[in-house]
Amino acid sequence: MRAVVVSAFRAEPALVQLPKPDPEAGEVRVRIEYAALNPCDWQLADEDPDAVAPPVFPLVVGVDYAGRVDMIGRGDNRFRVGDCVFGRVGGTPAGGGTYCDFVSVPQDSAITLVPEGLPLRTAAALPSAGMAAAQLLETAVLRGHESLLIIGAAGGVGSYLTQLASARDLRVLAAVRGDEEHRMRALGAAVTIDTTVRPLEAAVRDACPEGVDALVDLVSATPEAFAAHAALVRDGGIAVTTRGVAGPAALPTGVGGIDFRLEPTPVLLDVLAAGAAEGVLQVPVDIELPLEKAPQALDRNRAGGARGKTLFVL
Incomplete structure (x- = not known):
């Protein structure tokens, strides 16, 4: 699969090919259709190497995503293949970010169904x-x-x-x-x-x-x-x-x-998605880019002056 990764702290992001992740017991694998850019994406890659629990390289950048479940791990699961879902990965200790074609996440993490009528592109801009x-x-x-x-x-x-x-x-x-x-x-x-x-x-x-x-x-x-x-x-x-x-x-x-420290929950995702689906919450998408443009978009975001959300279309 395609993935945007950094190979070390403060390294330049690059588009590479990686194996698809296989979902473990209690996980779902999502075929990502949209990933959203957040400042924490480049901040993590710039982090001090002496930080507690540093990430494992190569580090796939990104935390927010929306897509469709394409594989279920062993055991009971609240999702089904084909479900439209969105969410936020809970950190990247093994390098599993969202600027990529597939991501495997625990079913009890910050992931939930996309409500009927809410476009995936809109859902991807909500989580973080x-x-x-x-x-x-x-x-x-x-x-x-x-x-x-x-x-x-x-x-x-x-x-x-x-x-x-x-x-x-x-x-x-x-x-x-x-x-x-x-x-x-x-x-x-x-x-x-x-x-x-x-x-x-x-x-x-x-x-x-x-x-x-x-x-x-x-x-x-x-x-x-x-x-x-x-x-x-x-x-x-x-x-x-x-x-x-x-x-x-x-x-x-x-x-x-x-x-402030963010504490992601699926319940909060449901509340936000309902507000967006009902038109109560406007979702400010500034620009959509192909995944290949992610390294340049990260550089621009690092420079500041963001206007709404940047989405990567996979």
Whole structure:
């Protein structure tokens, strides 16, 4: 099968041929039709070699997928051959990512049926970004009529989070790079801040003179950058990062900090898929590319400025 792999930490991704994985007992093998790009795809390949439980090489890149079950492992199984499914692989200790033609996953992992009427391409864009957005909203413990500043709001997670927060009657301040006002307002943002033309701090202070109630920072990779954004949160508010940089030194006095970690579940996938199928949740697909273009797409995503989801068509 075709697969996009890295052969070592920080190595360039390459398209290679690998054997098809055979499903073990309790697993299903999925013929992937769409795989979605997430920042964690290249972040894992760039990880420190001394990290706990490093991946096994060659590492197949990717975690999100949608496709059809083509083989069932031994024993009882809740899926059948031909089922349309989507999900997220639970890490890649053996190099089994989703930028490939086939993947084998446990039936009790973050995998579920695609509801009738939901295209596979749409389902593939949901898992990581959609589940992260839903869990981020719960992590921030916001219940309505409060303000939420999202840094990196135009990307996949930010687009979902904007919609989910707006549906909960939160006042969303969407920080983006570029002219995204029309799109972000359509997703429910009350205020859109183009940080390429206006300083973030001034714009936030104009909109919320006392500071925002909560911050979700999807982009800052250093404690210093996160601290600058956390300074915009009011006393008693909360600042959440997805990049693991919420150390005590990064937080102003009186502001709580959380390092967010995604906990994928099939139940959450079902909820997101139902929302997308009913048209309640817009799924922002930016571009579709053949698998051969994945190495270049990873480089572009690493450079930042994502607009919605990138899908690979297999």
